[in-house]
Each structure stands twice: as structure tokens, then as C-alpha cells.
Amino acid sequence: MPPKKAKKSSVLDKIVDAIRASPPTQSGAVSRVSITKYLKSEFEYENASQIKLALKKGVSNGTLTQKGQSFVVAKDPPKAMPSEGEPLQIEDVQEGTGDEKAEVGDTVNVEYVGRLEDKTMFDSAKSFEFLLGAGDVIKGWDQGLIGMSIQGKRKLVVPSRLGYGKRGSSPDIPPNATLYFDITMKKITKG
Numbered sequence: 001m002p003p004k005k006a007k008k009s010s011v012l013d014k015i016v017d018a019i020r021a022s023p024p025t026q027s028g029a030v031s032r033v034s035i036t037k038y039l040k041s042e043f044e045y046e047n048a049s050q051i052k053l054a055l056k057k058g059v060s061n062g063t064l065t066q067k068g069q070s071f072v073v074a075k076d077p078p079k080a081m082p083s084e085g086e087p088l089q090i091e092d093v094q095e096g097t098g099d100e101k102a103e104v105g106d107t108v109n110v111e112y113v114g115r116l117e118d119k120t121m122f123d124s125a126k127s128f129e130f131l132l133g134a135g136d137v138i139k140g141w142d143q144g145l146i147g148m149s150i151q152g153k154r155k156l157v158v159p160s161r162l163g164y165g166k167r168g169s170s171p172d173i174p175p176n177a178t179l180y181f182d183i184t185m186k187k188i189t190k191g
Helices: 011-021 032-043 048-060 139-144
Strands: 064-067 070-073 089-094 107-115 121-131 153-158 179-189
Touching (some): 011 070, 032 048, 048 070
Antiparallel strands (some): 089 153, 153 179
């Protein structure tokens, strides 16, 4: 009988794989949410408590370094951000109220309208909540909402590479589409 292929033995090994396979981010770190999604899709593994324990173990034994709710493999060189393409454009239309500003790791609630270049509306919501910087939304949002205050209004012009990229999001968003968003920050819950 031929020998069986060696499986990744520990959850921590799988987490290291997930971090190394993830595309580079602004901070250089990969969020816990992205790691969990990768483990589920690649290894069909989704034991949240074991993942949490393995992340803690990885940080305590020096395998991983934690940055907020995100992680890097301690001895790996930093990943270079792709520099090609248009930058994210951010325009503050109205300053928000209060001193609290949205940061990575905060749960935010926004009202928004998304349009294509020809002004066709492809999406909108009066109330949409997500964890900022966790990879739950397009990169243009994870980067473009940082620093907003409650009741702040912001316009984002999101280039394709920070939106839905070459594939688009059928049927509403064509491939390589630049996206235009009007966003109002409704609530910030500190992470």
C-alpha cells in the first residue's frame, strides 16, 4: 500500500497555512474571520473554540504575532501590497459628531447607496452592520470607513481591485467595475 499523504497535524499548522495563503492587507495581518473562513473552505474545519485556543497558543509560543484582531506568522517577511491600479478615493461630505472614530476591530452600522459609473444603483441599505477590517466587506470599505465619526457622510470611489475585481459580482456588478458609494456612519461599537 502506498503511504498516506501527511495531513496538517495541528490547528495551528492550518492557521499558519491560512495566513500565508491570504492576500496582503494594509496592516500586513490576516483577520480571525478570514482565517476561520479559510479553514472552513480548505480543511472543512470550523471548531471556533479550538481555533481560538490555537491562535492563543501560536501567540504565546512565538509562532504568531497578534495585531488587534488580526495575526501574522512571526518569522515571515512582511507581504508587499500590490501597488498597481488606481487608489481608493475618499471624500468627506459631512464631518460626523463626537470624538469616537471608526477603527479596525470596531463594529459599525452604516446607511449606504452603491452605484456604477453610469449611475445605475446596484445596492443600498438603511442599516448594514459589520466588523471593520475583518474582511467581511470589500477592501475599499475596510479601508475607506476608517476614521469616520457618527453622522459622518463620505463618498468612496472604489477601484475594481478593492471591490469585486476581474470577476465582478453577477448579475449587478460587471467585471473590473469602479464602484461609487455614498455612506453615512450611524453607529460605532468599539471592538
